[in-house]
Amino acid sequence: MSPVRGTCTPRARSPPAEIQAVEAGGGHCRGATTHLNMEPGDCHGDHTAVSALVQAAIQRVVVGIRHPFQHLRGNSIRALRSQGLHVEVLGEDVQSKIVEEAQKSCLLVNLPLIHRATSRVPFSVLKYAMTLDGKIAASSGHAAWISSKMSRHRVFELWGRSDAIVVGGNTICRDNPLLTTRHGGWHMPIRIVMTQILDLPVEANLWDMSEV
Known part of the structure; x- marks a missing residue:
């Protein structure tokens, strides 16, 4: 067997x-x-x-x-x-x-x-993509894909082994991420947003619970 x-x-x-x-x-x-x-x-x-x-x-x-x-x-x-x-x-x-x-x-x-x-503190992983000259976004705040398809798949896999995904309110407002594992068959972590003024847009993908 x-x-x-x-x-x-x-x-x-x-x-x-x-x-x-x-x-x-x-x-x-x-x-x-x-x-x-x-x-x-x-x-x-x-x-x-x-x-x-x-x-x-x-x-x-x-x-x-x-x-x-x-x-x-x-x-x-x-x-x-x-x-x-x-x-x-x-x-x-x-x-x-x-x-x-x-x-x-x-x-x-x-x-x-x-x-x-x-x-006695949670195990945390910092995830970000950076250009060779140390940038993660344009000075205007506009962000485009820096990482590759393979690395993004790796991120979804990592999220699938995590209890929670934590982002800031600005990330929700500017990037409007799904914060899901993209139907990869992995565990779906809790989505946590840290913000001081609770100005999250009502149309944000964050509120989509179809994959949760």
Whole structure:
């Protein structure tokens, strides 16, 4: 059987990745090994991820990293072990050069959450396009496409992995952006506008909720 994957999206709009994976795997999960890039979070006493693995009769669980939040760290690992599952944590129970590389990948994919846990501020990405002479728009305020189609697609992909998009009121008034992922099949983040005078035009694309 080919590997079965589950993906957890921002803002909890989809079931936990563990549930997606066991539902896709069906009966093939019995006695199988599952690999998690991070220990499941037990937020608000929600044990759905752990329960899904137990009920699917998973036999072995390999965890990339422990949960970065101290109050959640180790909870799911202990819960799984208490249910008789064999749980291994990379770097603790399993060690090798390949394991070190796998750990790096797990840290990278969970970087935003790790940043939030360690710094207590959201992980933010500044996005802008600039000409070779350091300009992002003409002196008149008029802006044209500086970036390429490929880079804009990359932006939509990045937005699809974000909880929110934040822009200023001037951007809404001058550029009238959609602030959507353009039907890319990605998660749709919250759109946030920072303005002091609330002078946003009523015809702005911002108010179009058809893709939200």
